[in-house]
Amino acid sequence: MNFDDTPEEAVFRAKARQWIADNAPHELDAELRASTEGKLRLTSVDPLVAARDWQRRKSEAGWATPHWPVEYGGGGLNSIQRVIWSEEEGLYAKLSQHFLIGVGMCGPTMMAWASEGQKRERLPKLSSGEEIWCQLFSEPAAGSDLAGIRTRAVRDGDDWVINGQKIWTSYAREARWGLLITRTDPTVAKHSGLTMFFLDMRSPGVEVRPIRQMNNEASFNEVFFTDVRIPDAQRLGAPGQGWEVALTTLMNERATLAGRVDTGFDELLDFCERLETGSNRRAIDDARVRSRLAQFAIRDSGLRFTAFRSISALSRGAQPGPENSIGKLVSAVVEQDMAQFALDLEGEAGLLADPALASDRGRFQSILLRSPSMRIAGGSDEILRNIIAERVLGLPADIRADKDVAFEDIPTAATAQRG
Amino acid sequence: MNFDDTPEEAVFRAKARQWIADNAPHELDAELRASTEGKLRLTSVDPLVAARDWQRRKSEAGWATPHWPVEYGGGGLNSIQRVIWSEEEGLYAKLSQHFLIGVGMCGPTMMAWASEGQKRERLPKLSSGEEIWCQLFSEPAAGSDLAGIRTRAVRDGDDWVINGQKIWTSYAREARWGLLITRTDPTVAKHSGLTMFFLDMRSPGVEVRPIRQMNNEASFNEVFFTDVRIPDAQRLGAPGQGWEVALTTLMNERATLAGRVDTGFDELLDFCERLETGSNRRAIDDARVRSRLAQFAIRDSGLRFTAFRSISALSRGAQPGPENSIGKLVSAVVEQDMAQFALDLEGEAGLLADPALASDRGRFQSILLRSPSMRIAGGSDEILRNIIAERVLGLPADIRADKDVAFEDIPTAATAQRG
């Protein structure tokens, strides 16, 4: 048990720190500090340009995907070094969000299932930010029930022809490539008839439409496919093996989400230090405030240290497991609760959503409107609890109404209405 | 909407108050005040003797079962008058606990299903406290799944012969009569093969064993039946109609539990007023304490006013419905939370359980050890939520593994082990 750096780690940290001092876009510091996690607030420069620029610079020095093999654009670092790098990257990590899905989920899936040639061709460009990737999994009728997807792929010569619709696709507008799961056989049980591809997003017949969210942003998209052709060479795994391929992605999604454990507690604490509640009194002087803060604090520190435990396990050779579901399950709710709590302290002025007028540039108002999506995207609270219950604790699966049934015979809202 | 008495109600209240002033066992006031709800702390007199004495006195004046028809021992009062009576009875209502099951559940079931002769014979003695009743429903393998009971009743001439075991039977030791649900046909689906009886608890072959609870009390019993004979005349409803009869009991159980909504909040508030936390400071001066108290308070007042709404609805002719499940669901958890909270304020001395040494005679320690049973007995938190979801909100039943299956073929732990 050692929380401090070993001498070797200290040397590595110094190297990383020096490189960042020499190379990071320090001119963006103020704007990055004002950005809440998941929401880049850059006005001096196009966020995508800034993001690509930082990713390219990191890539040239081996920091872009530091834990990947060098031949695919990686830096060959171990998992502890990767954590040290993350700590040192700090503020500038906020510039990486366009690449998280590619680096965290699509890349590892390609690494496990693509041909050597495809890997050498695609992964370095993914790593360097030249090519953004997206994940074409969820559908309108298949959210939590991911294996219930209906987008069809039909073999036609050396190609597959795709028709259907995906939804909740982050960065589909910016993406050059997408990881696409399809149904190739609806006559077998639902997990058996799936096939995975990677798709050139510029293929004819692909249409992307942004989804307007409750907070007025559009982080997600709908993607429609009309007779889109994919060469069979871009199939990952055998036909019918798509669910197995998807599990690689999902396992890496959990690991990626587990890393994102910044609850924003420090900002709330700082806010309570500053907020005046009377002559010579600040919010932090109120016992009620301290008690609530303490309950948030143990979740914040608990998640951080759980991530450290996870990394220590990885560094000993363990695989990222279902226990990583804790991170998002806890942090999404805690962010929502913290936002409500902070707004309460602001009084009626807590209503103000204009960053120019609201306290702390509207940080907590923004979190209030964003946190509901956090509790759903990437696995809802309920799905994560089921994963923990079944995969960690070994409790039985829910009784299935769709087990041992051909996909096309599974009850749906439509059949229920007809029936 | 009128929270105050009408002139007629005021007259009635004055009459009730006067009768209580003239007749109540005022010599027990101090001991009754020190009794937490559900735990009579009488040392000057045998609690059962005191309880029977008060019930008999009330019965003679028509107050024992004030809402029952006069011919069955009732007072013929309407539901508003009944509430006024309860408010006036106040402290002395703590003496009624031996009779709650008889008055609240068994009596109404007899009223709905017994013959006129049986009703005239049994109900006045139930009402007056001469005969205590118990409810023989739960079994070791049938708690939440009440319809899964296994106690067999086999017809033999004019009698039925009972073999099996019941559990969680309150007042079985004191009871003269019991309402008994049995399985008469295991070859049909589980709700179809049940039959209800009322049983003389002094019948040969009935054995009662108290169950020691975690708080060292023994409010519940196991009851064993070995070749116990019940005359067919004591059957309630037709053979196989037992589940329908049981629903009468359960509906009245909910109404009875809904009436018991004293969370003990006032005592906690008073405790916080008195507890010193520094020079010239009391617990109540702490903002954290006030905030927690406020959250308890809305549950306390919310339950009280929900009961009033329920009574107002009854007075307009409504039936007690599944929405009455709220009472126990909320109060049991709130009592547990309040006890933990109070003990926290007491510091390490919160550990003291000896009433002679502990703060407030160990009130909160006692509640801490009693509240877990409150969250289970009479319908667990989970069962109550299911009832609200299905019966109030109209959501679908859980997927049943025991539907359309003969009772004897339903999977159990034993079959799972064999299988």
Next chain:
Amino acid sequence: MQFEFSDEQQELRDSVRRFFERECPVTAVRAVIDAGTGYDPALWRKVGDGAFLATAIPEEYGGIGAGYLELCVVAEECGRVLAPLPTLSAIYQVAEYLMIAGSEAQKRRWLPRIAAAEAIGALALNEGVGEMRADRVAARVSGGRLIGEKLPVADGMAADFAIVAARDEAETLGFYLVELDAPGVAREAVETLDPSRGHARIVFSGAEAEPLGKGDRGWTLVEEIRDRAAVPAAFEQVGGADRALADARDYALGRYAFGRPIASFQAIKHMLADVYVANELARSNAYYGAWALSAGSDKLSLAAASARVAATAAFQRASASNIQVHGGMGFTWEYDCHLYYRRSAYLALALGGPSLWEDRLIEFRRAAAA
């Protein structure tokens, strides 16, 4: 004792509900948001024609004079449809300021116009971030002229006049009537969490200010009227919470996953059961508030705080759970879930946040126990 609305009041509820179903579909709420007007002038006029919100204003001042129980009935229906109307400002508060503290001339001038929805009054207390307190009022009146800045002011853009808290030359806190189209008033709409109930920033630079009534009431008037307003506000929250629960229920019944309606999963069933429980507790506390307000009970402060704390928690829970049940659709702009979530945030903070009311609840429960 009768702890339920009367048959007549329930008939009123039914007719108001039909009115709002017809006149205030959610598309009307969205139209207000899209237009940025902060309220629905057409609906406001129709409400004025029906005098639905004038039930507690005496007949001599152009109201119905029916009482506060009727106002609570209407408030619940306003909450259910997310009515984009200046209820908290003009009706629950400004009309009360006038009735309780206004001069006879002020009442005769403004109350009939409010009752008929011909005028909107705003209440200008806040001066930025923090709990509303007397010592945070810095606006000044000198020689009948008002100087200061108020932010946020609910319905400040829509209002014809405002009641403004300010200090005079002797530092005494008082309340002033100010017409908002007059010289020396500059106002701009501000973006808030709930654009279906508009807010403004108002800068007063020498606007004419007329003392409210005899001008001798201090901050206790704010608390008195806040207590009175808290009750119909709680009914708006209860109405919104019930609607959010109904929407969640309907969606869960129609949405299939894993070959079955998601409403058949215990995770959903128990979540909604807990919402129902919170809603019922809130409703019961609100009923007590309605009684205390209508009966002029000395328990009003306690009843108002209980109603408010319970209703705020219930609406926040119900609206968040509604999003959760809807899954991805729940956080789109297109689905209505966020409108309830936004409204729950607005109603939680209007009249002061939950912690203020928790403190008052215990203060008055202590007084009641003593």
Next chain:
Amino acid sequence: MQFEFSDEQQELRDSVRRFFERECPVTAVRAVIDAGTGYDPALWRKVGDGAFLATAIPEEYGGIGAGYLELCVVAEECGRVLAPLPTLSAIYQVAEYLMIAGSEAQKRRWLPRIAAAEAIGALALNEGVGEMRADRVAARVSGGRLIGEKLPVADGMAADFAIVAARDEAETLGFYLVELDAPGVAREAVETLDPSRGHARIVFSGAEAEPLGKGDRGWTLVEEIRDRAAVPAAFEQVGGADRALADARDYALGRYAFGRPIASFQAIKHMLADVYVANELARSNAYYGAWALSAGSDKLSLAAASARVAATAAFQRASASNIQVHGGMGFTWEYDCHLYYRRSAYLALALGGPSLWEDRLIEFRRAAAA
């Protein structure tokens, strides 16, 4: 960085777990409760033979001198089996008082006997109901004689000596070693929520009292050692919480209702998932505490408070949920659920209740952020 116990420490854990599984089945815990002895003398001697709890006592004073990480490993296993041992008093606190503030002679006299489980030391701070604070210490020492009453004193019946907080003639707060079999000491066992860890009331009427060390440490010594003790105490809570979860899981898998194991109902699955999450957060916070304690970090106060707040909440939740999953059986005396529930109550209140630690957590987190 390595945020995990080392292989050697994990081997220690395994061997300690095997030891306790063999020597401390739940029947042993029940025997202590039935006998009313407040601890298990035979187990205590065996633990002394293995020197399991002497890992942090230096070799020169008869200990192992391995350190605090090993102590935390052992503490978790003590918590898992509900070990009826004077850990919080003799090991986590009294040994620390001696090591930090004792004179050389006091260390040489008592530490080896504690390490070998030949003596038990109790800590006598409390004087009745309320948070532990310096101003609540009324016991007095005058001319080397102690007068006062201490209640409750953990392991006060089992102890050979106590460290007692008292004031001298000059009102100065100090700590005194008092042998409990000496004249002027009267003690009686008192009934508490967790009879597997005994408590006493001790009345001192002129007992001989020897100042601890130079006697010049005030209340800060209590806080310093409370922080140190909080870390292994949190590990006891984590161990207990994990066991309660495991028991609930096993019962849910084996108990059938409605034709299926109750573990297949989402209500049970999600309840246990939430217990797991709370347990993991508590464990991670406790690990940070273990590191801070073992490394002598200046973050110890923050780490201790975080460990304590998280572990208290986790154990209370896990033990209550365990009862809930067991249904009716859960609240019988016969099933073991209540033993965990009782122990969770004891560990929540020993060293001061959750609110005290919440306050300290924020105090030190503020300091760390500044």
